[in-house]
Amino acid sequence: MILIFGLSAIVVILAFKLRSKPRHVEMPPDLDRGRVLVKGLSEAELAKILSEFGELYQLAPRTFTHKCAGEEHREVSWTQPIATGHAQFLVNYLHYPRGFDLERASPCAVGVIPITPGTGPEGVSPGKLVKLYVPSDDTEYDVLYAALENGSTYVIPFTNHKWTKTTERRDNEFVRGMRFEVTTS
Numbered sequence: 001m002i003l004i005f006g007l008s009a010i011v012v013i014l015a016f017k018l019r020s021k022p023r024h025v026e027m028p029p030d031l032d033r034g035r036v037l038v039k040g041l042s043e044a045e046l047a048k049i050l051s052e053f054g055e056l057y058q059l060a061p062r063t064f065t066h067k068c069a070g071e072e073h074r075e076v077s078w079t080q081p082i083a084t085g086h087a088q089f090l091v092n093y094l095h096y097p098r099g100f101d102l103e104r105a106s107p108c109a110v111g112v113i114p115i116t117p118g119t120g121p122e123g124v125s126p127g128k129l130v131k132l133y134v135p136s137d138d139t140e141y142d143v144l145y146a147a148l149e150n151g152s153t154y155v156i157p158f159t160n161h162k163w164t165k166t167t168e169r170r171d172n173e174f175v176r177g178m179r180f181e182v183t184t185s
Contacts, residue, residue: 029081033182034113036076036087037069038094039174040105046074049097056093057086064090084119087111088132088144088156095134096141109134110178120146121154121163129180132156135170145170149180 038046043066050064062079069075076090094109111132115124131147142158147169154163 029083030116031078031084031087031113032081034077034087034111035182036091036094036109036111037174037178038066038074038076038107038109039072040107041074041094041097043068043074045097045100046076046094049094049100050076052098053090053093057089059086084113084116085161087113088161089158091132092134092142092144092158095138108172108174110175112178112180112182114182119161121152121165124148129182131175131178131180133171133175135168136172137170147171147175 041049046066050066053059054061054063059082060080063082064076064078066074066076076094088111091109091111095107097107100107112129113132115126115128115130117126120126120128120130129149132144133147135143135145140157144156144158145166146154146156146163148154153166153169155166156163
């Protein structure tokens with residue numbers, strides 16, 4: 001009886017562990033152009049964060065490049081196609097980099113990418129440009145806002161990536177100052 005109970009417990013524990021293992025989700029690289037404007041990070045800090053992000057998401061070395069884009073800003077782009085999801089995660093990661101002292105500085109990032117087939121809100125054609133940003137006064141850490149050039153704003157939670165229209169823009173001057181334009185890689 002004790003042996004049967006013990007074996008049953010082991011089977012249940014193993015089944016739970018197998019189901020709860022983190023899974024690497026393949027995301028097809030569908031985004032060949034886009035840019036992310038970053039402020040609040042030095043060139044060295046940005047290079048380190050981009051390298052860590054690439055490793056975290058198993059992207060090829062030197063997937064990202066960055067250049068000066070003004071006195072306080074750097075512009076990040078990619079050297080090869082990446083998944084739309086990676087671009088979304090990158091904006092969030094640059095805003096909340098792992099192991100970074102957020103008391104010392106507050107990095108901020110805003111991206112502009114084209115909407116790709118299968119992403120974006122219903123009724124919006126692929127190719128339309130969208131700004132991606134972490135909302136001002138964010139407390140959730142796992143949500144992005146997306147603004148279209150026509151003023152429509154959407155919330156994108158990382159839990160389901162479903163774009164939900166909102167009337168709250170929750171942006172800031174940095175986000176509003178980013179132009180709706182991208183260059184090809």
